[in-house]
Amino acid sequence: MDATRLDELQRAEALAGLPGWAPVPGRDAIGKVFRFADFNAAFGWMSRVALMAERLDHHPEWRNVYNRVEVVLTTHDAGGVTGRDIVLARFMDAAAG
Amino acid sequence: MDATRLDELQRAEALAGLPGWAPVPGRDAIGKVFRFADFNAAFGWMSRVALMAERLDHHPEWRNVYNRVEVVLTTHDAGGVTGRDIVLARFMDAAAG
Numbered sequence: 001m002d003a004t005r006l007d008e009l010q011r012a013e014a015l016a017g018l019p020g021w022a023p024v025p026g027r028d029a030i031g032k033v034f035r036f037a038d039f040n041a042a043f044g045w046m047s048r049v050a051l052m053a054e055r056l057d058h059h060p061e062w063r064n065v066y067n068r069v070e071v072v073l074t075t076h077d078a079g080g081v082t083g084r085d086i087v088l089a090r091f092m093d094a095a096a097g
Numbered sequence: 098m099d100a101t102r103l104d105e106l107q108r109a110e111a112l113a114g115l116p117g118w119a120p121v122p123g124r125d126a127i128g129k130v131f132r133f134a135d136f137n138a139a140f141g142w143m144s145r146v147a148l149m150a151e152r153l154d155h156h157p158e159w160r161n162v163y164n165r166v167e168v169v170l171t172t173h174d175a176g177g178v179t180g181r182d183i184v185l186a187r188f189m190d191a192a193a194g
Contacts, residue, residue, distance in 0.1 A: 039156050043147045050140045059136050063160040 005080040028080030102177040125177030128169045
């Protein structure tokens with residue numbers, strides 16, 4: 001998917017297929033909080049996501065505290081959410097099982 | 098080092114040997130912002146720190162955006178900064194080169 005900014009309808013359609021993801025208040029971005037069994041599981045997941053982020057050349061904003069990872073996705077170059085964020089969000093969900 | 102909460106003097110002494118680390122406003126915690134060449138370097142460093150965190154069974158709070166990692170260290174069980182935070186901070190600095 002390309003890096004054109006999604007309009008409101010396109011973003012809503014994409015979010016409908018991404019359980020747990022929601023718009024980030026005050027930003028053109030989407031976010032989700034992932035919870036894992038422990039740090040091992042959380043960082044293992046982050047490592048898989050990091051490899052995919054490099055492959056896509058598209059990187060998350062994320063914060064980790066032990067078993068919890070808060071993620072924000074946006075495409076800085078486009079000034080908002082694009083198809084690249086949706087691709088990465090889907091991969092994150094799939095990798096989280 | 099043990100997990101007894103450092104008093105103000107002990108914490109100041111420890112921070113004096115840790116360039117770039119500072120108390121986190123409003124919390125009994127220390128923090129530092131690390132900057133790397135790119136995401137590859139940032140996440141590579143995070144991976145080394147994650148392995149050490151597991152070995153120490155002591156984990157950071159951290160936020161990564163591309164080449165930047167904001168770290169906060171505190172010992173939740175002790176309600177403040179302990180020797181374990183100082184050990185992890187030193188490792189982070191050494192691993193960042």
